[in-house]
């Protein structure tokens with residue numbers, strides 16, 4: 414099982430920047446039509462039931478999923494992020510905790526979004542995270558991931574992230590890691606960077622089989 418001390422630097426770093434992050438990204442989706450399209454397709458794919466936004470930060474994606482008609486709730490490591498998410502979305506549920514140890518029964522979730530949160534998981538620990546996603550997602554349920562693309566196929570590389578240690582992944586490597594945990598690939602969008610991004614962005618939807 415993942416040693417939670419591995420996540421402490423990430424938690425502390427996000428606690429420190431939470432307010433700044435929330436302000437910076439509050440309206441970001443408004444200028445991101447491809448991301449909104451992937452989230453809309455995800456929302457159509459998820460049936461009735463709870464949908465988890467894992468690594469939810471200040472809850473902007475949780476709120477967006479709610480606006481698309483989903484029964485969305487958020488989970489994050491950072492107490493400050495959870496405090497801000499609750500303040501911004503008082504009618505939604507936000508839980509403090511690591512996404513690799515969820516308080517959810519087997520096959521109980523209708524969908525999962527992990528939007529730029531797996532980027533902070535050390536590569537050797539990502540299979541444990543995907544195993545947990547596979548445990549809690551019900552058969553047919555969609556999982557939507559957002560992350561920065563690596564430079565070459567089948568590659569993972571460190572990313573000079575402004576907040577916490579992070580990694581860029583090729584979609585091929587992520588797909589290889591997902592398949593053993595019961596996921597089929599549904600759709601992948603690779604978008605060229607727009608200022609201030611420094612590399613292409615990947616949005617990958619898979620489905621629990």
Ligand SMILES: C[S@@+](CC[C@H](N)C(=O)[O-])C[C@H]1O[C@@H](n2cnc3c(N)ncnc32)[C@H](O)[C@@H]1O
Pocket residue numbers: 420423424427438467468469470471472473474488489490491494510511512513527528529530531533534
């Ligand atoms: C780049 S932010 C993205 C936040 C949010 N998804 C958004 O798009 O606004 C990454 C978030 O993931 C959280 N995070 C990173 N690793 C996590 C883990 N193992 N479990 C729960 N949250 C995690 C961080 O605390 C941070 O709030």
